Amino acid sequence: MRTIIVDDEKQIRDGLKILLSSIDDIQIVGEASNIKEAIEKINELKPDLVLLDIQIKDKTGFDMLDELTSHSFKLIFITAFNEYAIKAFKYNAFDYLLKPIDPDELNNTIERLKEQSSFDSRKQMEVFKENKELNRIVIKTTEQIYVLDLEEIVHCRADQGYTHFYTKNRKHILSSKTLKEYNEMLPKEKFIRVHQSHLVNWEYVSSYEKKGELILKNSERIPVSVRRRHIVAELLN
Template identity: 45%
Template sequence: MIKIAIIDDEVNVRELIKKMLSLISSTYVVVGEAASITSAKTMLTNCKPDLVFLDIKLEDGSSFNLLEQIPQIDFKLVFITAFNEFAIRAFKYNALDYILKPIAPDELKNTLERVESMVYVEKETKALLKNLKDNRASSVQKIALKTAKKMHLLEIDNILYCQSDGSYTKIVTESETILVSKNLKHYQELLPEDIFIRTHQSFLVNKRHILSLENDTIRLKNNDIVAISARRKAEIKAILLNE
């Protein structure tokens, strides 16, 4: 399903587009309509369309005035207009296409085919990335650490932090410190990014074990102090405040 909004001050144009959409495919669902800048702003906020058909001239001004009031345009945009001279300005707003009135069915269909392929690819990509992130976070519960003498099997929740030591890494828990022959980047890629944060080029910290943020350092539950780099301080503070 592709959610569509139609913004045009002519009722007959909106009705024509809806009729054409219904004849082309049932996957196109009109979720909102508007004739003015004022009503369009409310409708776009509430309806969250994938695609917007937007007339250049509205009841209370230009559609460009509407777009300037939208902080983030997160929908595909197709302008509909009787005035060809607006086309160049329309593409300033990354419009996918523009359609001249009177609207030809074949032109509308061609535009929809381009939109459909783009929308579905973007949705599938977002879903795939979300699944990969969720699976990564949920699947890694334990980690195997091989040293010269033994194999350690640790619950990742028990790791307080990891500290770089040249080409080695110290894995620190409340009860022990394990030195392993892999660099810190290896563990940053392995451990869940929603739990472990890179505070410094030498430290990867389990945020669940952070007690406090103190100037340029973090204090952990075992009272160890780890460094925060100046360029990461604001980012880390924001992460901790959102917990």
């Protein structure tokens, strides 16, 4: 999980980095000491997880969340104040840890978070395998749960650990699951992986340029990787 630490005390940030370094699958990609810097880092780095202090100089972690236009990361509050717990969970926090941080408590929280993420992915893949007639998919973001008919999905684009969904009515949904996971879930007869970063609903393909681009019915252009061009060419024959 790509992780950002937001705390105005360097000593706390350094301590968290040491604790997290011993936990598998955690990658510290950034840190911030104030709200402005935190928002910039989150928008740039698109983390899977944010460890967020509540009192940050003259603002709060809640202020940061309110200023973000949208986000799809998991959230763990780290604070010395226990009176904000109820408010924290209203912001969809996964957990609320009190300083000084107990290493075992932090490790247990991260493990539960990883188990939940893994369970959500497995559960949806099992549903698709058991019911081949299923024609809808559930996409969860931090703000909403979408139920999409597969025929609504035009294409999907990978963005590091995230997946952007683009629909026929031009709705844009950002999921925290990877394109690889969706490639395994979605039916192969409809959705073709034409590039490491692109999964296309074949019903929306208008034409193919042999230089390596698919032209969709909405005029979007999707690159086709060199090693997948023969697959696309065979499908069009």
